[in-house]
Amino acid sequence: MLQETGKEKVDGRPMRLARRMIQGMENGEYPPGSRLPSIRQSIRLSGFSQGTVVEAYRILLDKGLIQSVPGGGYYTQALAEAVPRPQKSRILSRLSLDPALDRALNAGEVKVLAAFGLAVPSEDLLPLVSIKSCISEALRTEDVHGYSFPPGLPALRKEIGRRYLQNGVVADWEEILLTGSATEAAYLVLQELVQPGDVVALESPCYSGFLYQIRKFDLKFLEIPVETEDGMDVDALEKHLRSGRRIRLIITVPNFHNPTGALLSEAKRAKLLWLAQKYNFYILEDDVYGGIHHGLKRSPPLAAHNRDRVFLVSSFAKSIAPSMRLGWVIAPPDFQDKLLQRFRSMSLGNSRLTETALSVFLKKGKFDRHLRRLRKETMHRMAEFRNRVLKWPVDIRLSSPVGGFWLWVELPSYCDGLEIQSQALQKGLTISPGSLFSASGGYRNYLRINCALPAGENTLRHLDTLGAIVASQTK
Numbered sequence: 001m002l003q004e005t006g007k008e009k010v011d012g013r014p015m016r017l018a019r020r021m022i023q024g025m026e027n028g029e030y031p032p033g034s035r036l037p038s039i040r041q042s043i044r045l046s047g048f049s050q051g052t053v054v055e056a057y058r059i060l061l062d063k064g065l066i067q068s069v070p071g072g073g074y075y076t077q078a079l080a081e082a083v084p085r086p087q088k089s090r091i092l093s094r095l096s097l098d099p100a101l102d103r104a105l106n107a108g109e110v111k112v113l114a115a116f117g118l119a120v121p122s123e124d125l126l127p128l129v130s131i132k133s134c135i136s137e138a139l140r141t142e143d144v145h146g147y148s149f150p151p152g153l154p155a156l157r158k159e160i161g162r163r164y165l166q167n168g169v170v171a172d173w174e175e176i177l178l179t180g181s182a183t184e185a186a187y188l189v190l191q192e193l194v195q196p197g198d199v200v201a202l203e204s205p206c207y208s209g210f211l212y213q214i215r216k217f218d219l220k221f222l223e224i225p226v227e228t229e230d231g232m233d234v235d236a237l238e239k240h241l242r243s244g245r246r247i248r249l250i251i252t253v254p255n256f257h258n259p260t261g262a263l264l265s266e267a268k269r270a271k272l273l274w275l276a277q278k279y280n281f282y283i284l285e286d287d288v289y290g291g292i293h294h295g296l297k298r299s300p301p302l303a304a305h306n307r308d309r310v311f312l313v314s315s316f317a318k319s320i321a322p323s324m325r326l327g328w329v330i331a332p333p334d335f336q337d338k339l340l341q342r343f344r345s346m347s348l349g350n351s352r353l354t355e356t357a358l359s360v361f362l363k364k365g366k367f368d369r370h371l372r373r374l375r376k377e378t379m380h381r382m383a384e385f386r387n388r389v390l391k392w393p394v395d396i397r398l399s400s401p402v403g404g405f406w407l408w409v410e411l412p413s414y415c416d417g418l419e420i421q422s423q424a425l426q427k428g429l430t431i432s433p434g435s436l437f438s439a440s441g442g443y444r445n446y447l448r449i450n451c452a453l454p455a456g457e458n459t460l461r462h463l464d465t466l467g468a469i470v471a472s473q474t475k
């Protein structure tokens with residue numbers, strides 16, 4: 001009963017609204033080439049929620065009955081030939097956000113059998129025994145139940161700084177500011193750096209957390225394509241800069257990009273840093289996945305090559321456990337005091353217990369041992385998942401990352417990731433549709449699949465079920 005109710009909520013109302021609009025086209029209410037009501041107008045006119053209206057418009061797009069014009073609304077299909085196709089790299093005045101994330105995070109009473117959607121390791125990959133022992137040791141420390149006032153516990157900052165120094169980032173431990181998460185660190189940087197009307201460059205596709213975070217800022221956004229082989233198309237960025245486009249900041253995940261898994265090539269890293277210096281913009285580097293490499297050597301963060309232009313943010317959420325909510329930022333020297341004062345105005349700091357336990361975890365070498373196992377297991381499981389996905393009975397293109405723990409799957413153009421997400425959820429499977437990672441509503445026929453799930457035939461059979469759902473999509 002619960003699943004049937006959920007299906008009606010997700011699928012029935014958008015279809016009814018879509019049929020109502022089709023009738024309007026047929027009876028002349030919306031003549032060929034005319035502009036349709038905006039999302040906001042449709043919400044007011046129909047009485048349906050934003051999620052329902054957005055999905056209804058997607059249904060009409062899929063049927064080829066309407067055309068979306070970036071920044072210009074929706075038009076009936078007669079206008080399609082007159083509308084130029086959007087370029088891969090373009091300026092957006094607002095973000096296009098769909099209900100995919102809300103649906104993924106609010107599965108309700110559905111029993112999740114395989115969490116292919118969220119990019120977090122499964123419990124069998126977490127160092128739970130070691131974490132518990134370090135927490136127990138931390139509890140025996142005096143004053144562990146108080147605040148850890150900004151910039152954070154010196155012992156932990158020293159351990160983090162020591163590891164970055166080994167990877168080429170020349171930063172004193174006193175320059176590290178501990179925050180509640182990498183997301184909070186990134187938000188702190190945005191608050192300090194951007195002003196209304198600034199242009200911020202985003203990778204396309206882009207980590208969905210950044211999209212939901214920056215929508216609160218009055219900004220313009222420049223999409224820069226990401227190539228699955230070697231990362232961001234830096235040449236496309238340069239083309240915009242040479243044409244006179246000025247950006248304040250670019251947000252990037254150079255080490256095992258989320259969602260494509262791409263590793264930015266050395267040549268592109270050098271050029272990106274050169275462009276930042278030449279055209280006077282800053283780089284917000286998310287290095288959360290940098291340590292989960294499948295090769296022999298870690299690729300240094302961008303901050304290893306230019307401290308003056310790079311804000312480096314990271315956390316232990318992916319490399320230790322999501323429950324260990326703690327992040328940090330290493331800012332350019334000119335911004336360190338500014339960020340510290342801003343953070344102090346926002347927060348009294350983090351949990352002293354968490355910071356103490358993590359410092360013990362790192363100091364005793366438990367983190368390094370765990371990370372070696374995590375690299376080995378994610379590499380093995382990704383290979384197994386990849387081989388299984390390649391057996392799906394549809395034509396696909398599949399990424400081949402050398403780190404991280406997810407696959408980026410391009411499905412046939414007629415496939416709709418939102419519809420696949422809805423059907424998969426009814427089977428107890430969560431996925432992340434490609435549109436979740438798009439600032440302009442693109443990548444509808446893409447999926448991101450988490451490979452850091454329990455190994456074994458049972459999980460692989462769930463992948464087969466997902467493949468059958470994909471195969472059920474019709475042209």
